[in-house]
Ligand SMILES: CC1=C(CCC(=O)O)c2cc3nc(cc4[nH]c(cc5[nH]c(cc1n2)c(C)c5CCC(=O)O)c(CCC(=O)O)c4C)C(CCC(=O)O)=C3C
């Protein structure tokens with residue numbers, strides 16, 4: 001990297017996330033924001049609302065993001081990188097458009113964007129790009145100057161994302177009773193999405209039918225399994241499974257569900273399992289409810305010892321990875337040739353989503369991609 005501290009052309013980093021309720025009165029309006037026009041069955045919404053009420057109506061995601069912001073600011077300061085960090089969400093305050101307005105008012109004009117989603121998919125990538133386009137059009141309507149926004153590449157295979165998860169798996173294995181540890185299975189888990197969204201995820205020319213979403217998760221799982229073998233000498237059997245399915249039952253989504261998988265493992269005489277939530281950057285509600293509450297209860301009912309390994313959260317290695325991603329992209333934008341860190345077989349992901357990447361059901365403008373209507 002030419003200059004370890006030069007963020008030019010960027011003058012700010014934006015942490016772009018999902019958002020979540022901060023108390024009981026926020027839960028229903030939050031769910032209305034999430035599901036606007038998306039046809040999620042009322043039954044599922046009531047159920048998801050209950051998950052939030054069980055935790056006092058507070059999503060863990062906001063505090064997780066505040067912790068990540070602190071970690072990023074600390075890392076940047078220690079590394080001598082002078083770059084302000086802002087935070088905006090898709091579905092709850094601080095709302096993206098409000099943050100972007102604050103940023104341009106502060107004079108920020110060229111913004112690097114980090115989303116709290118590590119993989120390609122409509123929900124994890126293009127939908128955030130649509131949110132950016134919506135926010136830019138809000139500023140445009142207000143007559144404000146428009147900043148340029150660049151979304152940082154998918155970081156699922158960045159060592160700063162993968163290595164903390166490997167450590168988490170090793171810690172969970174160590175917690176299992178010695179009598180069951182050697183026979184344990186690793187259940188890598190991520191958010192289920194419709195098969196159709198999985199098949200069309202990522203750039204078509206790079207992944208073809210079958211899509212980037214599943215391939216990327218499989219690649220990360222293999223890297224972790226290999227690293228665990230290096231550390232323990234044991235090749236643990238593993239499988240990629242899914243969780244948090246919604247949508248109408250007749251529409252196919254990625255399967256099997258983590259709970260079905262635990263039943264199958266138990267039925268096959270497997271003595272223990274570690275659930276590894278590789279699809280989640282921090283301890284979202286999906287992790288605290290769908291895994292730590294629901295799947296753990298299922299395992300207890302089966303008498304199957306399970307552990308859930310840690311998400312990356314505000315690990316300093318992840319904060320350092322974000323700094324590297326900003327500096328890597330900054331150097332690229334300046335025309336320099338830079339090293340792009342990536343583990344696994346897929347290699348570093350693209351900087352700019354090509355046309356047709358992670359297509360939406362309805363045609364909506366998306367910023368920060370080859371098809372962006374903005375500069
Ligand atoms: C791939 C993916 C990620 C990971 C990438 C990323 O992080 O972006 C993710 C993250 C999240 N999803 C979240 C919450 C919800 N997701 C929903 C609905 C949906 N998610 C989907 C996919 C994803 N979602 C899909 C295909 C739907 C169906 C409808 C639709 O296409 O929109 C619904 C509606 C009810 C329900 O269906 O469950 C809720 C409440 C929260 C906040 C959690 C918290 O509060 O901690 C987070 C971080």
Ligand SMILES: [Fe+2]
Pocket residue numbers: 120121125126202203353357358
């Ligand atoms: Fe994409």
